[in-house]
Amino acid sequence: MKTETLIYIILAGIVAILLAIFQYYNKKKSISKLDMLFCFLRFLSIFSILLLLINPKFEQLRFSIEKPNLVVAIDNSSSIKHLNQDTSVINLIEKLSQDQDLNNKFNIDLYTFGESFKASDSTTFSENQTNINNAFGQLSQIYRETTAPTVLISDGNQTYGNDYQFAATTYKQSIYPVILGDTVTYTDLKIQQLNVNKYTYLKNRFPIETILVYNGNNTINSRFLVTKGNTTVYSKSIRFSKEDNSKVINFTLPSNGVGVSSYKATIVPIDNEKNKVNNSKNFAVETIDQKTKIAVVSDFIHPDLGALKKSIESNEQRSVVFLDSKEIINQINDFQLIIVNQPNYKFKELLEILKKENKNHFIIVGTKTDLGFLNNSRQDFLNEITNQTESYQAELNADYSPFLVDDINFESFPPLNSNYGRVSFTIPFDPILNKSVNGISTNEPLLVTYETNGRREGVLFGENIWQWRAQSYINSKSFNQFDDFIGKLVQYLASNKKKSRLNIDYESFYNGSSNIVVKAEFFDKNYVFDTRETLNISVTDTISKENKTFPLILKNNNFQVDLSSLPPSYYRFTVRATRENIAKSGSFQILEYNVEQQFLNANVTKLQQLATNSEGKSYFIDNTTSLINDLVNDNRFVSIQKSHKNIIPLIDWKYLLAIIALSLSLEWFIRKYNGLI
Template structure:
């Protein structure tokens, strides 16, 4: 308590006593017990009121100590197991976490890094990918405001993600690299990279590009062979020298039959090669017999046109031709779907041709759309005319039934421009996205689909969708999610298949280094997404004839099952609902490939550069004796003492009010009882 407050409290007591005495002592020669009691009650009342005004407080200072963190990030990928370093890693982590001096100085936190960063102190070394850069990105958020030296135990071989050797600029913590693996350079041939499209078209040829790399000091030759089953489809002899140690090979293969075709590329190993796993790569291609052709019709230039073309053509199965309302009339039958961008009266003949051919269409309405014309030629919906424009954001309708839609964070996308008002449909329709203004849903469709007279239509009530693709890239660092969303819209609109209560989404083949995820949606008889159903998948290995069953897991707007544990092979599957007699079947292929087994040596250069630039140190796994001493002796990592000053009220105002009320009430009652009032 401050001296000033103490003085005020003493003065308040004296003043309260003086006022109470003035009422009950003045002009009285002696005080009766009754008057003494009245004086005391009056004193309590006045003193409590004055205390309430003074509100005396006590300052409390508490001291706390904050130890620095010691972050141990362990590479949990299968490359550690392949390089036979798992025992050394386990021993080192046990040595660090059990050291009493380290535990006294640091808060030790252990993480595993693979495809994602996870807080864990157990390691199985089975993860298929390594993303060191991503792990540092997550750690920088966790330990942004603390002292957290980091021990990175890894071979340094990253399978995806940006270069990590410069992550010290973002992480800003000293990094101590513990390097795993063999640092001796061995003679090695490997297929560094193989590039091939995912799809090819029947009776065409598809290109294959292969990058071959040699590590050695002598001149060698080998044979590069590509096989399909037992058939050799391409082969050639390759020569390498110490100076000319890489080759780029380009060749074409025929696409003679529809379906998924698997190939194996092999660079025949040398006699003294230590690692032969990186000498081959499996790849596959799906041959299709048709290509979805899309006409994108507009009478003016807009950024949306380029974005739509790029997004649609990101899938090799689709092509887009930009046309205007007059040039399309003579070639309308060449396209499976027509995208009509902001139509006006010049589109009258186009609409007549589309209706005559009953052609599927995708209409985009914006600020330059002639609504009077559109309402006249269109028989399925009308749009309110207000001569005003508005911007609407989007929110996903999770009960959309016709096909699976992933929420790609639509609510973060910029608003689309369009006419103010709402659309009125004369036929049943399905809403994909609803309009929102300032987070308030308008219950009006922003993006909708419907079927009528045997054709499908999609309508988007807004322009500037190019901003959505840009925002999607900012959110995910990739255009894939947005392009996939547009691709699904085109695929649905171009098809005339009837909608199903059970929809399945899967790939025809999966590379061995990717997750094998199959998604499904199940709807009730009213085509509302049913979260109560239990879906199961039965998977049969075509080669071994082994059958396994897996349950689907509900994941927000769809069901998912992860089949990444299955070995490389051909598979047939059936997805079935347990409560109803509904099922769907399909097949896929898993290619054999483990990217973590492609590395023979640790990436010493990057790990040493990372440690040096972050003001840490690098150690080899066989020479870590000085690591603990280095951490304990570094004066940068000290315990910080913090003081917190809290101001606490000595008296709770609620209790003071109760005391005041009681003392006044008691005084009044006693005076009344004794006839003094």
């Protein structure tokens, strides 16, 4: 407490005493007990009021010791078990967690990583993919402003994601890799990579590219085979040597039947080869009997046209052709969907033919669209003409019912240029996206679909959708999310199927190392998404005849079930609603492939480089005795003493108010009781 405040308190006490004596002073030689009580109560009231005004405070200083964090990041992928390192890892974790010196110096935090990154003190070594760089990205957010040396326990084999070798540029902590696995180089043959399209067309030949790699010093002969069931459909003799240790084989196979065809590529193992799992790779191709042809009609060049072509043709089942408003007239029946970009009076004949032929089409309305012409040629919607433009962002309509729409973070996308003014529909429509300005919804449609007279139509009230595709890549490091969204929209508009109350989204086949997620939507009789329904999926293995039933979990605006636990096989399934007699069936195949079992050795070079870049040190799992000593004795990692200063009032104002009220009340009641009032 400051000296100045203490003086004020003393002066307040003196003033309170003087005022109390002054009010009850008389010329009698002695003062009565009653007057003394009144004097004391008045002193208490005045002194409390003055203390309330002075509000005396004092500082409370507390000290605490903050230890640095020791992060232990553990590779939880199945490659650790495949390399027979799981027991060694568990023993090392126990050793680090229970060491007294480490616990005295650090706060030890355990994390596991593989496909996902999470805080955990248990390991299963069961994850099918490894993304080490993602683990460092997550840790950089958690320990951004703290000291956190990191022990990375891994074989260094990453199956997807950015290269982690230079993670030290963003993760500003010292990294101590503990290298798992054998560093001895064995003679090995493997299929390094196999490239093939997911789709082909009936009576065509589809291309395959295979990269074969040999590790060894001797010259060997082997054979590369591709089999379908028990039939060999391709074979080639291969010769490797120490100098000529890789081969690229390009060939084609015929597609003679509609549906999914499974194949197995194999390079015949050599004698005494240690890892034979990476000698084979399964793949599948779906053969379809027709290709969806889409015409994009525009009389001027715009970046949106290229973005739409890229997104639509990301699915091999679809092709895009660019035409102008005159060229399309004689070819209109060659296409399943017509995309009309910013129509004007030159499109009059085209729009009349689309209506007459009852053809599905999609219209893009932008700043160059002739709204007067469009209003006169359309009867389903009208644009208010203001001759002004506005930029609108997208807001997803979670109740959209015709097909499944995933939220790909539309609100982060740049605004589209659009015409300012209301749009009024004369028929029922389903908005996928609504307009918003500065985060405020306008309840105006931005992207809609509707059905009329048996045909499907869509309208986008904005241009520069190419910026959305670019932003989607920035958000997810891939075009896949945006391309899938456009693909679903095009698939719906190009089809003439009727609405269904139960929609299912799944792939015809899955790789054994990928997530197997089946999605579904259920709608009530008014085609409003129904969250009250319970959906179950019954999955039957067609080979073993084993049947399993799983519940679908409500997540965001759809139901989902993760079937990644199913072993490779061919499955038939039925999704059924429990409250109503509605069900849908389908089938898919899980291919046998585990990318984590393709590795034979630890990636020593990258892990050692990672340690060097981060000013850390690498250790082999069989020689970690010095790891603890190095961490404990490193002077860069020291505890920090922190002080916390709190300013606390001497007396809480609530208590002072209570004392004032109590003393004044007592004085009043005593005076009243004694007839002095």
